[in-house]
Amino acid sequence: xxxxxxxxxxxxxxxxxxxxxxxxxxxxxxxxxxxxxxxxxxxxxxxxxxxxxxxxxxxxxxxxxxxxxxxxxxxxxxxxxxxxxxxxxxxxxxxxxxxxxxxxxxxxxxxxxxxxxxxxxxxxxxxxxxxxxxxxxxxxxxxxxxxxxxxxxxxxxxxxxxxxxxxxxxxxxxxxxxxxxxxxxxxxxxxxxxxxxxxxxxxxxxxxxxxxxxxxxxxxxxxxxxxxxxxxxxxxxxxxxxxxxxxxxxxxxxxxxxxxxxxxxxxxxxxxxxxxxxxxxxxxxxxxxxxxxxxxxxxxxxxxxxxxxxxxxxxxxxxxxxxxxxxxxxxxxxxxxxxxxxxxxxxxxxxxxxxxxxxxxxxxxxxxxxxxxxxxxxxxxxxxxxxxxxxxxxxxxxxxxxxxxxxxxxxxxxxxxxxxxxxxxxxxxxxxxxxxxxxxxxxxxxxxxxxxxxxxxxxxxxxxxxxxxxxxxxxxxxxxxxxxxxxxxxxxxxxxxxxxxxxxxxxxxxxxxxxxxxxxxxxxxxxxxxxxxxxxxxxxx
Amino acid sequence: xxxxxxxxxxxxxxxxxxxxxxxxxxxxxxxxxxxxxxxxxxxxxxxxxxxxxxxxxxxxxxxxxxxxxxxxxxxxxxxxxxxxxxxxxxxxxxxxxxxxxxxxxxxxxxxxxxxxxxxxxxxxxxxxxxxxxxxxxxxxxxxxxxxxxxxxxxxxxxxxxxxxxxxxxxxxxxxxxxxxxxxxxxxxxxxxxxxxxxxxxxxxxxxxxxxxxxxxxxxxxxxxxxxxxxxxxxxxxxxxxxxxxxxxxxxxxxxxxxxxxxxxxxxxxxxxxxxxxxxxxxxxxxxxxxxxxxxxxxxxxxxxxxxxxxxxxx
Numbered sequence: 001x002x003x004x005x006x007x008x009x010x011x012x013x014x015x016x017x018x019x020x021x022x023x024x025x026x027x028x029x030x031x032x033x034x035x036x037x038x039x040x041x042x043x044x045x046x047x048x049x050x051x052x053x054x055x056x057x058x059x060x061x062x063x064x065x066x067x068x069x070x071x072x073x074x075x076x077x078x079x080x081x082x083x084x085x086x087x088x089x090x091x092x093x094x095x096x097x098x099x100x101x102x103x104x105x106x107x108x109x110x111x112x113x114x115x116x117x118x119x120x121x122x123x124x125x126x127x128x129x130x131x132x133x134x135x136x137x138x139x140x141x142x143x144x145x146x147x148x149x150x151x152x153x154x155x156x157x158x159x160x161x162x163x164x165x166x167x168x169x170x171x172x173x174x175x176x177x178x179x180x181x182x183x184x185x186x187x188x189x190x191x192x193x194x195x196x197x198x199x200x201x202x203x204x205x206x207x208x209x210x211x212x213x214x215x216x217x218x219x220x221x222x223x224x225x226x227x228x229x230x231x232x233x234x235x236x237x238x239x240x241x242x243x244x245x246x247x248x249x250x251x252x253x254x255x256x257x258x259x260x261x262x263x264x265x266x267x268x269x270x271x272x273x274x275x276x277x278x279x280x281x282x283x284x285x286x287x288x289x290x291x292x293x294x295x296x297x298x299x300x301x302x303x304x305x306x307x308x309x310x311x312x313x314x315x316x317x318x319x320x321x322x323x324x325x326x327x328x329x330x331x332x333x334x335x336x337x338x339x340x341x342x343x344x345x346x347x348x349x350x351x352x353x354x355x356x357x358x359x360x361x362x363x364x365x366x367x368x369x370x371x372x373x374x375x376x377x378x379x380x381x382x383x384x385x386x387x388x389x390x391x392x393x394x395x396x397x398x399x400x401x402x403x404x405x406x407x408x409x410x411x412x413x414x415x416x417x418x419x420x421x422x423x424x425x426x427x428x429x430x431x432x433x434x435x436x437x438x439x440x441x442x443x444x445x446x447x448x449x450x451x452x453x454x455x456x457x458x459x460x461x462x463x464x465x466x467x468x469x470x471x472x473x474x475x476x477x478x479x480x481x482x483x484x485x486x487x488x489x490x491x492x493x494x495x496x497x498x499x500x501x502x503x504x505x506x507x508x509x510x511x512x513x514x515x516x517x518x519x520x521x522x523x524x525x526x527x528x529x530x531x532x533x534x535x536x537x538x539x540x541x
Numbered sequence: 542x543x544x545x546x547x548x549x550x551x552x553x554x555x556x557x558x559x560x561x562x563x564x565x566x567x568x569x570x571x572x573x574x575x576x577x578x579x580x581x582x583x584x585x586x587x588x589x590x591x592x593x594x595x596x597x598x599x600x601x602x603x604x605x606x607x608x609x610x611x612x613x614x615x616x617x618x619x620x621x622x623x624x625x626x627x628x629x630x631x632x633x634x635x636x637x638x639x640x641x642x643x644x645x646x647x648x649x650x651x652x653x654x655x656x657x658x659x660x661x662x663x664x665x666x667x668x669x670x671x672x673x674x675x676x677x678x679x680x681x682x683x684x685x686x687x688x689x690x691x692x693x694x695x696x697x698x699x700x701x702x703x704x705x706x707x708x709x710x711x712x713x714x715x716x717x718x719x720x721x722x723x724x725x726x727x728x729x730x731x732x733x734x735x736x737x738x739x740x741x742x743x744x745x746x747x748x749x750x751x752x753x754x755x756x757x758x759x760x761x762x763x764x765x766x767x768x769x770x771x772x773x774x775x776x777x778x779x780x781x782x783x784x785x786x787x788x789x790x791x792x793x794x795x796x797x798x799x800x801x802x803x804x805x806x807x808x809x810x811x812x813x814x815x816x817x818x819x820x821x822x823x824x825x826x827x828x829x830x831x832x833x834x835x836x837x838x839x840x841x842x843x844x845x846x847x848x849x850x851x852x853x854x855x
Contacts, residue, residue: 067813069579069631069632069817070579070631070632070633075579075580077579149595149596149599150596150599151596152579152580152596152597152599152600153596154580156596206633208632208633209633223642224632224634224639225639225643225805225809225810225813226716226805250715250803251803252714252803253800253803253809253813254800254801254803256698256801257701257713257714257800257801257802257803258803260698260701260702260705260706260713260714261713261714261803263706264701264705264706264709264712264713266712266713266714266715388816415572416573416815416816417816418572418573418574418577418578418816418817418818419571419572419573421573421574421577421578422572422573422574422577423572425574425577
């Protein structure tokens, strides 16, 4: 009963849909459990989905926090850019309302018992916006493009885990991996893993100037810095969708300006509502907030080769020193939660509740540990952060005060973001504040942060054999209970070594006009992919 | 006069060359890497993206960032002299196109802003001078002081709050019809009017003390004619000078005002390009702004002769 063509995706999900698919149950089991642990379609989500009959037609103006610098779907240039790309391009699978995976261009998939072979049955009758039929050759061409070093695809490393792509027939694709990877299916759900048309790629058109995808909306025009216009794809494979005639994206890089435009009714939706303005949006009778928990987190990353942070005891001591609640309250206006244990979010099946409370706010304990490490009189350090993003700077200022309170002389270095990126890539800093999102629902997201050789580990000189071993084991183990045990050990080890201090989760939200129906904020870190739900958004005429 | 103009135009060339060299050097001296900004920036939230060194090196080569700096500057200069400012690192569109698109908006904004500044500032200045040492004088000068001290982003938000959100008379953002021009131009003009008001007041006071004004009054001319025809015209010469200089301040103000009102323009383009280290775009936007500034001040110098026939260029 894979009725993906039904216009109302929510109903189909409630009926179970692809839950019985063998492959997903086995390897994607974690994902499904994660989804089940979330408030799947409760309250407002359900109400919106079932409220009245959707009315087709109408335009929507969407205020974006950034103007997409490029249109190439394989090159990530931030959440704002991917909002547009997600609507024009399609991926094999996608995240849907509960944060779970939903079939998209692939109707179903099977994964071999050794976890190495993925066979996808593609959705028949899908066409690209230029009328070309979607076939297995397009999948092959897209994956091979992402693997090509010259393209600079964001998922190049991940896609290179695929050793072979075989187009078995028009509508069947088989992927062969070098080693099992439970996150593979999620990589294919990332907006950066968009399927492009082989004919389009072969024609040599610059994918930066136009977009030809399979998504619910087609690319109409773009004036850089001013607007990007999309129109309804009349040939969208989910019949009856989308409802809106047009979506006009207008960049509002200044957050206050974006909120003003929303409050003044000039735009229908605004992304990245600043935390300070969330209450105002909620209180406005004409507006509502689409909100998600645990979307992204703030952390401190230590350069573990720089004294005194080469001593794990010092890093551990500092983990007690940060007043995490103060950060949640002052930086995020209470719209977040502290992280006193591991990083795997509470909504995940792999969350390690027993680790919560490992690092409470305990300045006395911090001083004790510092004394034990031989720094009873403190030391002088410099904290790197950016003045370009308010939440980074404010978090850094609170951390600075916290450290000064336990006798550490902490100086702040505030630069623009570009400078910070360079400094961290070169490793020329002592410690830094960072805001990140796990991106993946599967706990394997930890590999991107902590595996030796990952960009984050290289830039902080962190490498630990035990961590690498556990990460690899977590990847290759298919049994969920066994995996949970592995991730418990892993996070325990992480907290012990404290290469990072985890500070707090933050909420993420879009503000929209009360009358707009059907738009949903996806839970957790999938919240940054909420734009997919614009395909079922509508407004009363 | 013509000879003078020719010399002045020729003199702008070294100025512009200097600007281009300085911009180039500053851009390459400050940290930040355009290639990194292009390849997903490790913290725009992308944990899944871990760009390979190969892709990074390819991109640097393609952007010409691996050439020695003098070579890069020479390349830039040769193309720029032929009117080719290269392509934006970020959008891969010709820089010239992007600038041509936004320039009219900034010209519109600064010209209207400047007009408002002269109008409001001139009016306040004359009123203050005529009511010297009364409460009217103090009040107008206090207002001009507020204008001088007020940051334009703050004034912009106040205007948005009042006229867009409370009264809902004008749109808070955008760059379309005239209604979207009013608030940004008012912000720019009000802030700049403070300087103009104070200058007009002091030069007016000076002029009013001159003997020819006393003569004009003694002739029995009406006070209005004395003020407008005799005093104001002469008081305007220093004002024209300050207007030329203020044009630079207005261009700088446009950077902020365009951001606050989400308005298209050269200033916003420059800021966004700087943050993304889009070298060709930054170089071109700053050069265009410099050309504008130099041109306006050239016109100011030439206009002295027209305003004051006693001035001769040699």
